[in-house]
Amino acid sequence: xxxxxxxxxxxxxxxxxxxxxxxxxxxxxxxxxxxxxxxxxxxxxxxxxxxxxxxxxxxxxxxxxxxxxxxxxxxxxxxxxxxxxxxxxxxxxxxxxxxxxxxxxxxxxxxxxxxxxxxxxxxxxxxxxxxxxxxxxxxxxxxxxxxxxxxxxxxxxxxxxxxxxxxxxxxxxxxxxxxxxxxxxxxxxxxxxxxxxxxxxxxxxxxxxxxxxxxxxxxxxxxxxxxxxxxxxxxxxxxxxxxxxxxxxxxxxxxxxxxxxxxxxxxxxxxxxxxxxxxxxxxxxxxxxxxxxxxxxxxxxxxxxxxxxxxxxxxxxxxxxxxxxxxxxxxxxxxxxxxxxxxxxxxxxxxxxxxxxxxxxxxxxxxxxxxxxx
Numbered sequence: 446x447x448x449x450x451x452x453x454x455x456x457x458x459x460x461x462x463x464x465x466x467x468x469x470x471x472x473x474x475x476x477x478x479x480x481x482x483x484x485x486x487x488x489x490x491x492x493x494x495x496x497x498x499x500x501x502x503x504x505x506x507x508x509x510x511x512x513x514x515x516x517x518x519x520x521x522x523x524x525x526x527x528x529x530x531x532x533x534x535x536x537x538x539x540x541x542x543x544x545x546x547x548x549x550x551x552x553x554x555x556x557x558x559x560x561x562x563x564x565x566x567x568x569x570x571x572x573x574x575x576x577x578x579x580x581x582x583x584x585x586x587x588x589x590x591x592x593x594x595x596x597x598x599x600x601x602x603x604x605x606x607x608x609x610x611x612x613x614x615x616x617x618x619x620x621x622x623x624x625x626x627x628x629x630x631x632x633x634x635x636x637x638x639x640x641x642x643x644x645x646x647x648x649x650x651x652x653x654x655x656x657x658x659x660x661x662x663x664x665x666x667x668x669x670x671x672x673x674x675x676x677x678x679x680x681x682x683x684x685x686x687x688x689x690x691x692x693x694x695x696x697x698x699x700x701x702x703x704x705x706x707x708x709x710x711x712x713x714x715x716x717x718x719x720x721x722x723x724x725x726x727x728x729x730x731x732x733x734x735x736x737x738x739x740x741x742x743x744x745x746x747x748x749x750x751x752x753x754x755x756x757x758x759x760x761x762x763x764x765x766x767x768x769x770x771x772x773x774x775x776x777x778x779x780x781x782x783x784x785x786x787x788x789x790x791x792x793x794x795x796x797x798x799x800x801x802x803x804x805x806x807x808x809x810x811x812x813x814x815x816x817x818x819x
Contacts, residue, residue, distance in 0.1 A: 448477065448527065449523070450478045450525055450528075450529060451478075451523050451525035451529070452468055452481070453516040453517065453519070454482050455483060455535075458485040458486075458490075458495050461617075462617055463480070463482075463552075466617075466620060466803050466806075467529070468480050470807045470810065474811050478494065481516050481519045481520045482516070484498070496519055498515040500512055516530075517542075527547070527548040527819070528550070530550075530552065531553070531554060536551070543591065548592045549590070549591045550817075551591045551594045551595070553601055553605065554596065554597040554729065556601045557580060559720050564577075584605075592817045593817060594613075595613060596614055596615070597616060598727050599725075611813060613809050615806050615809050619731045619738055619802060621797070621804065626798065628791070629787075629794075632783045635663055637665075637709045637710065637776065638666070638708045638710070639658060639664065639665075640712065641654065641666075641668055641670070642668075642669040642732075644671065645668070645671065645672035646672065646676065647676065650716060651672075653767055653772065654772060655686060655688075656683065656769040657769040657770075657776060658685050658688050659683070661773050664776055664780065665690060666688055667704045668692065669691075669704045670693075692704060705739045705741070709741065709779070710742055710744060710776065711732075711733075711736025711739070711741045711742075712744050713730075713732045714745065714746050715748075716746075717746075717766070725750060726746065726748020726749055733755075734797055737760060742790050743761035743789075744763075744775045744779070745761060745762075746765075747766075751763060758793060759789060760792040
């Protein structure tokens, strides 16, 4: 009889990491997998049994106290052998399941102490720092109890490894359909298009990219995603907006055909932030790796971890994320050296196919499961 796994989460039933990567991979490995999440239609998809709990209150208090209890109660009713969860508010329920004799895996794919301790300013900031500090102490205490912990940040692994030996990095690399991977042709035009698809924000320095593109003759910017009204109006007021092809929010399949297939360079300029430990960076965002898989050279933030990927595999250029002139110079360089840009694209695609993909991370996740004795 297959080992029963239940993943309970506040994420929706189409979440890329939770459903499409982790739960689907567990099914392929022979586990009997259930997923419990808010407001899902009960069904079986990709072999995963999906269960929903009715929940329509989006207040912060409710998300921390009401929703985790609803998820736990439904998950408990399924009587699984292994429980897998990711929300910090569900840590007490993970500990409760351990006390009941269940095997439990904590998926700490965000570093919540860092997020809270660097949120807000003034009195509000002090409150969040206190919450972050207190949660960090609590998380360390509870982490000792769990049978396995998955993390996305190197420093989270270093911290939790002090109290739990079964902690591994399971990074958010993209799922690869190798039948859809194609080699990008050598660019024949002197014109060049850069692209970005995802959350459009100042944190990703999108206005700075618009300014940089405006400095490069023959450059354009293919931009897809969602943003708020204030930033949208601000971007539209920039001189470089005339060179932006804006697609709005697109389904994943259309991002490939309408944006990536029509572009020459992928850009990813996340800012230096506490969540990235300044210039260290992190590997939890898969945007950079999507570009590599598409065979595009990349221009990205000069995070230490990203430089290891980009410079180590000779697949792009790394620059200061807030420097419009530096970004424009990088675009010009790839524009004026099409053969080198083409080779960078090939190098990046090869690296994505061999290393930076979900297949490599799936193996690590399954090793954690294999260490758990039922």
